[in-house]
Amino acid sequence: MPGKKKVGMIISILLVGGALAYLALGNFGENVVYFFTPSEVKAFSTDYYQKKVRVGGMVVEGSMETYPDRLGLTFQLTDGEATIPVTFEGIPPDLFKEGQGAVVEGYWTGEHRFESNLIMAKHSEDYMPIELKRAGVELPRKDFMKSLVE
């Protein structure tokens, strides 16, 4: 069936062409950022209030507090310049830790607080056994904070 074949050919070319066009023109890359930084969130106009966004940063050491009676926590998220308070309902991921990177999804409220319902723990690209870490070994790495501020 030549007609069918032609349709199939067009579909497969569209598949590749569409995929490439998405890379080149679509909402990929510079047009849409995967997450905002706390500085950008602080500078949000009111349009962004109550809009679902993702924010990435470092969890500030010693800022995490849990509730005794329910699942949830509050902590501060920073990019080195600005810090925003985050509240979260639920159980955080296993790798969520103070002093480590995290991407939180939720809403920036008018009261300048980020209400999140999803935390994604961001881990770095260095891998080593716990003994080496305790011995204070440092591996060459790209600073996560630098990649945020640039």
Added chain:
Amino acid sequence: MTIHRVIRKVQRFQGWFGGGAALCLGVGLYLGLIGSPPDYYQGEVVRIMYIHVPLAHTALLAYIVLTIGSLWYLWKRDPIVDNMCQAVAALSAVFTALALGTGMIWGKPTWDTWWTWDARLTSFTVLLLILIGYLMLRTFVDDPEKEARYGAILAIVGFVDLPIIHFSVEWWRTLHQPQSISMRGVSISSGLLVPLMFMSIGMSLLFSYMLMVRTQLLYLDRLLHAKQGRLLSQFHLSKSDS
């Protein structure tokens, strides 16, 4: 009628690649699952890296081979090169899909999400779509010469995704972590690097072996079909048998 000399060479040497792959993967699996320490941050689940990263590397390696093969085909128009391209595209698609699958399994216990549309994951999914499109296109073209030519052009155009995949973690903010092995240095300590190296080398050898087997398969298929008169392409016959 004789078997092409390249295929005869492949037949003779493929066993070394298969054996080498089995050896490296065996050592790599032992070291990766039992003989290596857990990571300070991720704990035991870091062991998924030893399967995920080699699969992803091999998928990209396979696409590079496909691009070179496609250029070579357009230059020389040798049908056996086209057999190799068709074989490597299928393998690249399988490795890409498995890299995505193991990545999802790694993402759940570490990031706490199976999937997210960050730049690395999106560009890798695009690679899978390109490969599926390539393989689909080939099934829909009747003339083998046209099939090979269209496929080669499509594969070369699709190559633009490879630098995007590689640099996605540097150019954009992503949830996916940057490369551990790069110009900056290696940020994996030796205890965890050795199993990764074994698995990476083993996976590359396994890929080479699978490529040899699949190229042979497609060649023999073409040979048989051509001789039985089901595929009346004098072009492919005269080239392959000369």
Added chain:
Amino acid sequence: MTNLYLRWGGVLIVAIVFIVLTYNYYRDHLASLVPQQVKQEAPTGDVRVLGMVQGGTLETRAAGEATFTLLGKSATLPVHYQGPPPDNLRELKILVLVGTWNAATQVFEARDIGIVPNYGFIAGAYLLGLLPLALFLFAMARRVHFLYDEIKASKLYEEE
């Protein structure tokens, strides 16, 4: 064809032996109990216990010493931890503790803390990564053998 099946049979046997040995290793060295099992069975010697640190119970006394309550599905376990400064100890976190059960004081004496090992995810990733490759390769190798046989049978092939 026989050669092919022999070779792949060998691969299969090696794979099964490896899987069984790995599974046994994990079961003997790395399996963990839950709090109610510890309370009921009162095991002696080193055990691993899996549970969640109950919110509001964590008290850090010094850098390497803390007390908290470990929450299981149907029981809780008072824990006294003493060891290297823990990286992962915080409230609402699911952890694996290594230590001994003190039946006299009804307190679990932990000396090491790790995060949930997620062996299921690891096994899943390895099976997903390797099984399809093996099946794909087997199918291809079988087809190649079949094609050679057919080519020989159809007298298209001349021996060198």
